[in-house]
Amino acid sequence: MAVIIFLVIAALLVAGGFLMSFFWATNDGQFDDTYTPSVRILFDDEKPAENHKPL
Amino acid sequence: MxxxxxxxxxxxxxxxxxxxxxxxxxxxxxxxxxxxxxxxxxxxxxxxxxxxNQHAGVSLKSANFNGKFDYLTDEKIQAQLLDFQSKTIHKVTLFIPAIHCSSCVWLLENFHKIQVGIFTARLNFLRKELSLSYDPSKVNLQTIVELLATLGYEPLINLQSAEHAPKQNKVQRRLILQIGVVGFCMGNVMLLSFPEYFKLDLNTITDATYQGFFLYLNFLLSLPVFFFGASDYLKGAIISIKENVRKKTNVLSVDIPIALGISALFVRSTFETFVNHSAGYWDSLAGLVFFLLTGKWVQQVTYNYLSFERNYKSYFPLAVKVNDGYKNVSALQKGDIIAIHHQELIPADSLLLSERAYIDYSFVTGESEPIKKEKGELIYAGGRLIGEKVNLAVQKKVSQSYLTELWNNDAFKKEKKTPAIDLANAFSKYFTYITLAIALVTGIYWHFVEPALVWTSVTAVLMVACPCALTLSLPFTMNTTMGFFGRNKFFVKNQNVIQSMTEINAIVFDKTGTLTENKNGYLHFENGKLSEQEKQQISALAAQSVHPLSKMIHQYLVGVGKATVSYFNEIKGMGIEGIVEGGLIRLGNTEFIGLTNGRVEASQVHVEINHEYRGYFTIKSAYRKNWKEVLKQLQANFRMALVSGDNAEEKENLNPYFDKNRLLFNQKPQDKLDFIRKEQQAGYRVLMIGDGLNDAGALRQSNVGIALSEDVQAFSPACDAILDASNFARLTDFLQFSKTALGIVKASFLLSLVYNFIGIGWAVSGQLSPVMAAIFMPLSSLSVVLFAVGMTYLFARLKKLI
Incomplete structure (x- = not known):
């Protein structure tokens, strides 16, 4: 039954990894601006240049 | 059609x-x-x-920035704006007020496709800040700024842009990290405490091993909760105790009972874990800290796209032309010769070297009409030049000029006073003493009755009495209130302001731009009458000129019919003349018409027909809609006053609403500040409503300073709240609702006290088990928060704020 102890530790390590990535994200400034990304994600990819008419 | x-x-x-x-x-x-x-x-x-977005662009009709950004070529001035510079890369953050839709984000973030040399462009939409990094060998700052202006996204660069304000981000990030870490620990601790809840029987050796393992793991997971998550409360409590010991204050910060509760939980749980080898209250501890931090986060929410901290530096230009180069405005010395163009701000008190100048002081003094200055006259800083370019000789440093001296006043040096009664702290004083007393009595009682229970019951009292629900109800109620105010375009700086609003008993108004509108002036013809035919003639003549006043006159006389103009002449800065249907019409200022009496007032247009003086057009600012009702409502409950920088022309109109002694005109910015101070010394708590720089001192000195603004994004002086002018009529509702909100907070205090009594009831009898605490403590917090938010919502509905 020692497997449960092993599992708990493993689970904590995995979760700890995510906690680390949360630290990284926060210090990287991902939570500084929570609005603009919601606008940014709506942009389509570049249109092909067919409507480009030189003047 | x-x-x-x-x-x-x-x-x-x-x-x-x-x-x-x-x-x-x-x-x-x-x-x-x-x-x-x-x-x-x-x-x-x-x-x-x-x-x-359709029609996403910014109109460029009135845009004119020729030469406006020439000062950016100066390396020293450039360096003041840059966030970072090296040989290969420059980074700069520009504030662009015109940003308004997703197209703006898209275009500006694709800026590198328009301009070579740009590495990255990143936009913060709410703050309206564009962060650029570029290659200084390929493109310079001036080109970038000018291209942005051409596209309609003119960056706002002023004296304050050069001061890189310390970013709020760091505090915010620490709190987010604390919430994250404590949330993580809380989840795991609760999970590991589950077996304990279901009473694992410890008969087998395996189960006992597990129990021990879970216990020690819980202890480890609680260390970051106590030492990182709760650190601010512990520090706050220690500081508050020190200040009390040194007799600096007799206020017990609310941090003290909280820290007491948290420490009791930690010590008792550690004792249980290591001495009794039984479950501690780890889950209660983690949950408590998590709730507290969430409340703190809610409390910090503010409108970060609005600025409440502006001083004169936000209005003053960054640089000005001195001789042949450019100089940072704050480095100006006596004797510097500066050149100022149309619509530019005079940065320092200086002597006029050119023949004449028209200066618009409306923003500084509240006086609505531009003033004429002759050669050799002293021009005060803060005015805006109207008309041709002039040269000036600087007389005083920027920080010592007539206007900016206001900011040297004591009122600006002190932190602004918080509400007289800080609810949570006032409450905590009694709370702490009562809790300690109950703990003491309990301890003494069990000492004689059943000595084994002293330790458990005393710690249980301290644990359960922690005013978590109490500290949560205030931020959540105020935050909800702030949100409802915001929906009605009334933006308060922080939660303290709402508390201060409840204590107001006197209101001071500014006139120009506050009771009257800034934009919609209307034209009025005075000193005579014009016949229909004369109106036609004037209208036809005015139509020939592009001067704003001529345009206004033409619009004012719209629908009078047409007339033919056979001769037309315009003398810049003076007036226009012409022959219309055989009549000689002259429109212009006093000098142009040849009037000797009276000073030149730029917003007056005098009329002469066939060499006969007929009167003048003047612009009058219109009062805001419903201003009378608003003043009447306020009059009933508050001591009213009006201090205006303008002349006493409107006295008659305002008389019914203000006491004679408190209806003051021709007040300088310093006078306004002094007036507020005098009222405060007489024991009143004053609300000031103003709009311009001339009110800055008064807004600062007042208990609550509200800046009225026709465009909340545009600049307003430092204040506690910004009210959109369209909702001026709802001012009384806001004041009333702040009181309602305070009532709700008090009601939820009572509710949480009821919980505390129940909890303490268990605690004194020594019955508080870890499971009970784990269920009871979060439940009481949650229900108090729900009550506070729900009641605020309900009352906002009733008062039609939503």
């Missing part, structure tokens, strides 16, 4: 193309500026700009 009658919307900005639209391909543009932007975007294949 013919084609001419349909309105044609500009393809770029959506404005009505009056007059002659410029047509390119099948698209119409209202002005050349808009067309240019379209061409630039088309050249760079960026026309999806128009697909994201």
């Amino acid at each position: 013919t084609l001419n009658e349909t309105k044609i919307a500009c393809y770029h900005c959506g404005d009505d193309c009056t007059g002659n639209p410029i047509v390119l391909e099948d698209k119409h543009f209202c002005c050349h500026g808009c067309k240019t932007v379209y061409e630039i975007l088309q050249d760079n294949n960026l026309c999806s700009y128009y697909d994201l």
Whole structure:
């Protein structure tokens, strides 16, 4: 039954990894601006240049 | 309906193309500026700009920035703006007020496609800040700024741009990290505590091993909760105790009972874990800290896209032309010769070297009409030049000028006073003492009855009495209130302001721009009457000129019929004359007409017909809609006063609403500040409503300073709240609702006290088990929060705030 102890530790390590990535994200400034990304994600990819008419 | 009658919307900005639209391909543009932007975007294949939002552009009709950004060529001035610079890369953050839609985000983040040398462009939409990094060998700052201005996104650069304000981000990030870490620990601790809840029987050796393992793991997981998550409360409590010991204050910060509770939980749980080898209250501890931090986060929420901290530096230009170079305005010395152009601000008190100048002081003094200055006269800083370029000799440093001296006043040096009674702290004083007393009595009682229970019951009392629910109800109620105010375009700086609002008993108004509107002035003809025919003649003549006053006159006289102009002459800065239907009409200032009496007032247009003086047109500012009702409502409950920088012309209109002694005109900014201070010394708590720089001192000195603004994004002086002018009429509702909110907070205090009594009841009898605490403590917190938010919502509904 020692497997449960092993599992708990493993689970904590995995979760700890995510906690680390949360630290990284926060210090990287991902939570500084929570609005603009919601606008940014709506942009389509570049249109092909067919409507480009030189003047 | 013919084609001419349909309105044609500009393809770029959506404005009505009056007059002659410029047509390119099948698209119409209202002005050349808009067309240019379209061409630039088309050249760079960026026309999806128009697909994201129709008419996304910013109108460029009134844009004129020729030479405005020349000072950016100066290396020293450039360096003050840059966030970072090396040989290969420069980084700069620009504030762009015109940003308004997703197209703006898209275009500006694709800026590198328009301009070579740009590495990255990143936009913060709410703050309206564009962060750019670029290659200084390929492009310079001036080119970038000018291109942005051409596109309609003119960056706002002023004296304050050079001061890189410490970012709020660090505090915010620490709190987010604390919440994250404590949340993580809380989840795991609760999970590991589950077996304990279901009473694992410890008969087998395996189960006992597990129990021990879970216990020690819980202890480890609680260390970051106590030492990182709760650190601010512990520190706050220690500081507050120290201050009390040194007799600096007799206020017990609310941090003390909280820290007491947290420490009791930690010590008792550690004891249980290591001495009794039984479950501690780890889950309660983690949950408690998590709730506290969430409340703190809610408390910090503010409108970070609005600025409440502006001083004169936000209005003053960054640099000014001195001799042949440019100089940072704050480095100006006595004797420097500066050149100022049309619409630019005079940065320092200086002598006029040119022949004459018209200075618009409306923003500084509240006086609505531009003032004429002659050669050799002293011009005070803060005025805006109207008309031709002038040269000035600086007399005083910027920080010592007549206007900016206001900011040297004590009122600006002190932190602004918080509400007289800080609810949570006032409460905590009694709370702490009562809790300690109960703990003491309990301890003494069990000492004689059952000595084994002393330790458990005393710690249980301290644990359960922790005023968590109490500290949560205040931020959540106030935050909800702030949100409802915001929906009604009343933006308060922080939660303290709402508390201060409840204590107000006197209100001081500014006139120009506050009771009256800033924009919609209306024209009025005084000192005489004009016949229909004369009106026709004047209208026809005025139509010939592009001067704003001529345009206003033409619009004022609209519908009087047409007349032919056979001669027309305009003398710049003076007036116009012409022969209309055989009559000689002259329109202009006093000098032009040849009047000797009276000073030159730029907003007056005098009329002479066939060498006979007929009177003058003058611009009057209109009062805000419903201003009378608002004043009447307020009059009933508050001591009212009006301090205006303008002349006493409007006294008659205002008399009914103000006491004679408190209806003051021709007040300087310093006078306004002093007036507020005098009222406060007489024991009143004053609300000041103003709009301009001239009110800055008064707004600062007052208990609550509200800046009224027709565009909340545009600048307003440092204040506690910004009210959109369109909702001026709701002022009384806001004041009333702040009191309602305070009532709700008090009600939820009572509710949480009830919980505390129940909890303490268990605690004194020594019955508080870890499971009970784990269920009871979060439940009481949650229900108090729900009560507070729900009641606020309900009352906002009743008062029609939503």
